[in-house]
Amino acid sequence: MSGASGTPYAASVLRALLAAGESVDLVVSRASRLTLLDETGIAFRDAHWRDDLREWLTRGADGKPGAFDADLERVRYWPAGDLAAGPSSGSYPVKGMLIVPASTACVAGVALGLSKDLLQRAASVTLKERRPLVVAVRETPLGGQTLRHLVTLDDLGAVVVPTSPAFYAGATHIQDLVDFVAGRVLDAAGVEHRLYRRWEGELGGGGRTD
Numbered sequence: 321m322s323g324a325s326g327t328p329y330a331a332s333v334l335r336a337l338l339a340a341g342e343s344v345d346l347v348v349s350r351a352s353r354l355t356l357l358d359e360t361g362i363a364f365r366d367a368h369w370r371d372d373l374r375e376w377l378t379r380g381a382d383g384k385p386g387a388f389d390a391d392l393e394r395v396r397y398w399p400a401g402d403l404a405a406g407p408s409s410g411s412y413p414v415k416g417m418l419i420v421p422a423s424t425a426c427v428a429g430v431a432l433g434l435s436k437d438l439l440q441r442a443a444s445v446t447l448k449e450r451r452p453l454v455v456a457v458r459e460t461p462l463g464g465q466t467l468r469h470l471v472t473l474d475d476l477g478a479v480v481v482p483t484s485p486a487f488y489a490g491a492t493h494i495q496d497l498v499d500f501v502a503g504r505v506l507d508a509a510g511v512e513h514r515l516y517r518r519w520e521g522e523l524g525g526g527g528r529t530d
């Protein structure tokens with residue numbers, strides 16, 4: 321997670337990864353702690369990350385408690401300043417990396433290979449190892465610099481997923497819009513999920529219930 325608005329997207333992706341039986345290496349950038357605090361009221365602490373993560377993931381996008389009950393044993397948390405952490409090496413076994421949400425600063429850092437923290441280093445490693453990298457960028461409007469950096473990332477093989485929900489999937493709650501974006505992130509990574517109703521080729525089917 322980098323420091324763009326959009327922590328509900330990250331929560332939805334995390335919940336779905338765990339529901340799909342995946343293990344997760346979690347990195348939360350320094351700036352992302354600010355957005356998390358701003359958007360959820362949770363002050364994410366390295367020393368108590370499991371408690372803070374559980375509290376966060378049990379809430380929906382509306383801030384109300386939900387029914388999340390996943391096993392956090394499959395989450396490994398790495399402080400963003402720890403450049404000796406596992407994900408900073410290509411020999412650390414991971415399938416790929418999702419940056420959700422991705423700030424424009426993070427997009428620039430990854431496009432330029434800055435590796436200024438563990439998040440950016442892990443992204444550079446993901447690219448050099450030719451593993452899937454999904455970048456869920458959150459900014460509007462997008463400036464020329466960021467657009468150029470996004471093209472660079474695309475050229476390098478990353479999948480850029482704008483955090484822009486579609487409205488054909490019959491959303492009735494904010495969480496539905498969040499889950500649509502999270503679902504498209506997981507689609508790009510090839511992870512199975514049931515986060516949104518897929519388009520099936522019929523107009524006017526906003527109420528599809530299958």
Ligand SMILES: Cc1cc2nc3c(=O)[nH]c(=O)nc-3n(C[C@H](O)[C@H](O)[C@H](O)COP(=O)(O)O)c2cc1C
Binds near residue numbers: 321323424426
């Ligand atoms: C509350 C808050 C919301 C922010 N939202 C965004 C955003 O949506 N997109 C973005 O690119 N930067 C946003 N920023 C600015 C980034 O946090 C800032 O550029 C930071 O340096 C990103 O660092 P990181 O990429 O290492 O996480 C926001 C900052 C704050 C405090």
